[in-house]
Amino acid sequence: MVDVNKKGDVWVFVESLGSKVEDTSLELVGKARELADELGVQVGAVVLGSEIAGLDERLICCGGDKVYMCQDPLLAHYQVSSYSKVLCDIANEYNPSIILFGATSVGRDLAPRVAARLGAGLSADCTDLQIGSHKDSVTGKTYDDILLQICPAFGGNVIATIINFDKWPQMATVREGVMKMPELDRNRKGETIKHTVNLSKEDLVVEILDELVTEKTVDLKGSDVVVAGGAGIGSKENFKLLWDLANALGGVVGATRPAVDLGYISEEHMIGATGVTVRPSLYIAAGISGALQHQTGMWDSKKIIAINTDPDAAIFDVAHYKIVGDFNEVIPMMIKAIKAKC
Numbered sequence: 001m002v003d004v005n006k007k008g009d010v011w012v013f014v015e016s017l018g019s020k021v022e023d024t025s026l027e028l029v030g031k032a033r034e035l036a037d038e039l040g041v042q043v044g045a046v047v048l049g050s051e052i053a054g055l056d057e058r059l060i061c062c063g064g065d066k067v068y069m070c071q072d073p074l075l076a077h078y079q080v081s082s083y084s085k086v087l088c089d090i091a092n093e094y095n096p097s098i099i100l101f102g103a104t105s106v107g108r109d110l111a112p113r114v115a116a117r118l119g120a121g122l123s124a125d126c127t128d129l130q131i132g133s134h135k136d137s138v139t140g141k142t143y144d145d146i147l148l149q150i151c152p153a154f155g156g157n158v159i160a161t162i163i164n165f166d167k168w169p170q171m172a173t174v175r176e177g178v179m180k181m182p183e184l185d186r187n188r189k190g191e192t193i194k195h196t197v198n199l200s201k202e203d204l205v206v207e208i209l210d211e212l213v214t215e216k217t218v219d220l221k222g223s224d225v226v227v228a229g230g231a232g233i234g235s236k237e238n239f240k241l242l243w244d245l246a247n248a249l250g251g252v253v254g255a256t257r258p259a260v261d262l263g264y265i266s267e268e269h270m271i272g273a274t275g276v277t278v279r280p281s282l283y284i285a286a287g288i289s290g291a292l293q294h295q296t297g298m299w300d301s302k303k304i305i306a307i308n309t310d311p312d313a314a315i316f317d318v319a320h321y322k323i324v325g326d327f328n329e330v331i332p333m334m335i336k337a338i339k340a341k342c
């Protein structure tokens with residue numbers, strides 16, 4: 001177990017595919033940089049894999065101080081048994097005080113196993129992380145410089161702050177897209193540490209015969225314009241209007257969970273607490289009531305236009321421009337106006 005009294009670094013478990021570090025990991029390195037600066041410690045990025053050469057440079061440019069390279073043919077494919085063993089070995093050796101994971105399918109699988117093996121706690125699906133203090137109501141002792149792990153709880157109806165002050169490392173998974181992508185500084189200097197991996201074939205529980213990589217068909221996070229529709233759109237056919245508006249603006253189409261559940265659009269378009277987090281320059285919400293679970297995925301958008309027949313819809317609380325009206329009338333007018341300008 002990591003010593004609570006030692007001032008350790010802030011670590012990020014890095015996910016990569018081929019020669020590319022996943023965006024979620026880079027976002028986490030950016031956040032780790034902020035936390036480490038506040039704590040006066042360093043940022044460590046831990047990379048596991050069989051062909052990871054060169055990834056350290058990018059991680060350092062994004063804010064990493066030390067990159068721990070764990071390279072071994074047995075780490076070619078992610079497996080919870082081997083990855084958790086290596087991560088725990090290295091954590092026990094260097095004593096980080098914080099370890100962050102993306103709330104991806106890998107992060108959600110790996111982090112609990114690592115937490116259990118290290119005897120630490122874990123907060124899942126955090127949407128923000130801060131440094132703060134906590135006074136223990138039982139002992140009266142105040143703990144400074146601890147990680148405040150902020151995440152939606154009880155179905156997203158409350159935002160909870162979770163702390164972990166006596167079992168370290170403090171560990172959290174962080175939702176994809178909620179942290180800002182750090183700026184690349186090509187002049188940053190850091191240290192690459194080659195960690196000797198101690199694995200045998202017995203540490204692998206699954207034999208991987210083949211790997212199939214499927215490309216995403218929609219890039220919600222990377223788009224500057226998102227036109228999103230909710231249950232109020234009423235049908236898959238009606239969603240065509242949103243596609244037309246998105247095309248006219250060079251954007252993509254997003255949706256609420258009910259719109260997905262009703263079969264109006266596929267799941268990869270879902271925005272919100274259990275979907276993707278977006279922060280485009282323009283977010284147009286049509287037929288969306290504005291439940292907290294949806295808002296958490298879009299409220300950082302720079303300009304929000306909401307179209308709703310209900311003047312009291314919660315989406316209007318976060319909208320910069322409020323259009324009380326039927327999307328069937330409003331959206332064709334928008335498309336006409338955009339086309340007239342082009």
Ligand SMILES: Cc1cc2nc3c(=O)[nH]c(=O)nc-3n(C[C@H](O)[C@H](O)[C@H](O)COP(=O)(O)OP(=O)(O)OC[C@H]3O[C@@H](n4cnc5c(N)ncnc54)[C@H](O)[C@@H]3O)c2cc1C
Nearest residue numbers: 230231232256257272273274275287288289291294309327
């Ligand atoms: C654990 C949990 C996780 C969840 N995760 C998510 C998530 O990730 N993303 C998400 O979106 N939801 C999520 N939800 C669901 C969420 O609570 C809301 O139910 C959902 O966001 C509401 O979707 P909606 O706005 O499409 O539908 P509704 O709430 O039914 O709203 C439809 C809106 O359309 C308006 N409308 C109707 N007709 C028109 C018209 N002709 N023109 C204009 N406006 C019209 C209505 O006035 C209404 O405001 C989650 C819920 C739970 C419990």
